[in-house]
Amino acid sequence: MFANINWADIGQATLDTLVMLAGSLGFSVLLGLPLGVVLFLTGRGRLLANRPAHAALSFAVNVLRSVPFVILLIVMIPLTMLLVGTSLGVAGAIPPLVVGAAPFYARLVETALREVDPGVVEAGQAMGATPRQIVFGVLLPEALPGIVAGATVTAIALVSYTAMAGVVGAGGLGDLAIRFGYQRFQTDVMVVTVVLLLVLVQGLQWAGDRLVIKLSRR
Amino acid sequence: MISFQSVGKTFARAAAPALRDVSLHIAQGEVFGVIGQSGAGKSTLIRLINGLERPSSGLVVTDGEDVGALDPASLRALRRRVGMIFQHFNLLSSMTVAANVAFPLKVAGVPAREIDARVAELLARVGLTDHARKYPAQLSGGQKQRVGIARALASGPKILLCDEATSALDPQTTEQILDLLGELNRELGLTIVLITHEMEVIRRVCHRVAVLDAGEVVESGDVAEVFLHPRHPVTRRLVADAAGLAGGAPAGALRLTFRGEATYEPILGRIARDTGVDYSILGGRIDRIREEPYGQLLVALVGGDVALARQRLEAAGVRVEEA
Numbered sequence: 325m326f327a328n329i330n331w332a333d334i335g336q337a338t339l340d341t342l343v344m345l346a347g348s349l350g351f352s353v354l355l356g357l358p359l360g361v362v363l364f365l366t367g368r369g370r371l372l373a374n375r376p377a378h379a380a381l382s383f384a385v386n387v388l389r390s391v392p393f394v395i396l397l398i399v400m401i402p403l404t405m406l407l408v409g410t411s412l413g414v415a416g417a418i419p420p421l422v423v424g425a426a427p428f429y430a431r432l433v434e435t436a437l438r439e440v441d442p443g444v445v446e447a448g449q450a451m452g453a454t455p456r457q458i459v460f461g462v463l464l465p466e467a468l469p470g471i472v473a474g475a476t477v478t479a480i481a482l483v484s485y486t487a488m489a490g491v492v493g494a495g496g497l498g499d500l501a502i503r504f505g506y507q508r509f510q511t512d513v514m515v516v517t518v519v520l521l522l523v524l525v526q527g528l529q530w531a532g533d534r535l536v537i538k539l540s541r542r
Numbered sequence: 543m544i545s546f547q548s549v550g551k552t553f554a555r556a557a558a559p560a561l562r563d564v565s566l567h568i569a570q571g572e573v574f575g576v577i578g579q580s581g582a583g584k585s586t587l588i589r590l591i592n593g594l595e596r597p598s599s600g601l602v603v604t605d606g607e608d609v610g611a612l613d614p615a616s617l618r619a620l621r622r623r624v625g626m627i628f629q630h631f632n633l634l635s636s637m638t639v640a641a642n643v644a645f646p647l648k649v650a651g652v653p654a655r656e657i658d659a660r661v662a663e664l665l666a667r668v669g670l671t672d673h674a675r676k677y678p679a680q681l682s683g684g685q686k687q688r689v690g691i692a693r694a695l696a697s698g699p700k701i702l703l704c705d706e707a708t709s710a711l712d713p714q715t716t717e718q719i720l721d722l723l724g725e726l727n728r729e730l731g732l733t734i735v736l737i738t739h740e741m742e743v744i745r746r747v748c749h750r751v752a753v754l755d756a757g758e759v760v761e762s763g764d765v766a767e768v769f770l771h772p773r774h775p776v777t778r779r780l781v782a783d784a785a786g787l788a789g790g791a792p793a794g795a796l797r798l799t800f801r802g803e804a805t806y807e808p809i810l811g812r813i814a815r816d817t818g819v820d821y822s823i824l825g826g827r828i829d830r831i832r833e834e835p836y837g838q839l840l841v842a843l844v845g846g847d848v849a850l851a852r853q854r855l856e857a858a859g860v861r862v863e864e865a
Contacts, residue, residue, distance in 0.1 A: 441630075441632065443628055443630055443632040444633070444634060446594065446628075446632065447628060447632035447633075449621070450594060450621055450625075450703075451621060451622070451645070451646040451649050451697070452617075452618035452620075452621035452622040452646075452650070453646075453649045454618065457648075457649050461648070461649070462634060465636040465637065466634060466636050468636060539636075541636050541637075541677040541678075541679055
């Protein structure tokens, strides 16, 4: 049944996927969270409403989000070389993964912040809080469940992005599924990799949901 | 303490101005009510006091500062001297009761070691000591508003703004919250400005009242005077809803107003007997405006010497008006 399977390869691919996922999710949150906060704050009627800044940021986010990820991988090669010294392997996949996922996460953060009751922000203003105190003391704590839920969605999107990272030789489970399972008709490899990906996605969703419930005080 | 001088406010994209030529003076230590129907401009008015809105014209002076002209840092400093509570409480759902009350102290940069003691004191003041570690979602509406009050008092303000603070509460809880506000006014000398659409709220705690209609102050003055003898049609309607004197009165009916101790004296019976007049009571109410008792009766006088009865009633300190 599992004649074609080299478990050492599967192990390495799983590890590569996990490393790519952890690295790109970490940087995506690091970049996407502040970007989402700025997108929200500069929006119409918000604390630091600024139409030109909001329009420019929003446009940049939309441009990045509309480029298909496979294209992004290739277009990004010079920048990736500059950032991590190689455009190949796990390290080479992380910059395009981050550029693909950070704008997506930024939009999810913006949406989560919009869900915060404007009355609570007004209460903060009425107390004499500075915009900074409102962001860190009111907006982020109140939106935390939404921000975590957004990170879960982003992590799962990244799992499927990593499958395409095989194009730059990044390895990982998705790459294995395409090269062996699809191109060499090794159905058993396909099944095993897809099951592992499914377990990963299920695990991420479950952990994310648990965390959101724990954080929700409503 | 707070003054409005010919204040106008127009919002962009709005057809009519939210406020027109509003002039008011609110003295230190008084409870001042602003009443009006929804859309009358009450919320805009109260938000001008702490600069959540800026006037389009005229001058708003709060605690000696021209609110419209303050730079952001001075405005924040002013807001720390002005507490505010809200209809929907606006508590931080992600924080405990104690953390909510501590928030303005952190904002003001109070040292951490002083915060706990101050929070405990504030929670005791509003009777929530046992709920310090709960989250807002675990509290009733009245308890949430008490948290809001404790939070508003945290920075030791001189002024408390109440934006429809009891409109989301049931009548009994409303009474408790209003009693608490009255207590804070007496014990801390807090100046309170409250806006509401309910005359009962005004009657219970306010010293003076302004009636707002379509962005203009149509009537203002001492609460007893405005409540018992409303002049403007809008005020009459608001009072009628509250006073139990609604409905058409038959021709010739009189409205008798008793105030103070006279409320409890058998004046009407005595005068009716002396003048041979019969009376029937068509409606009325005996209650208090803040601490002062009053009675207001709608009566029809028949037979005997009605003119003399009216004269005697007036001589006894009863105000007599055609209903």
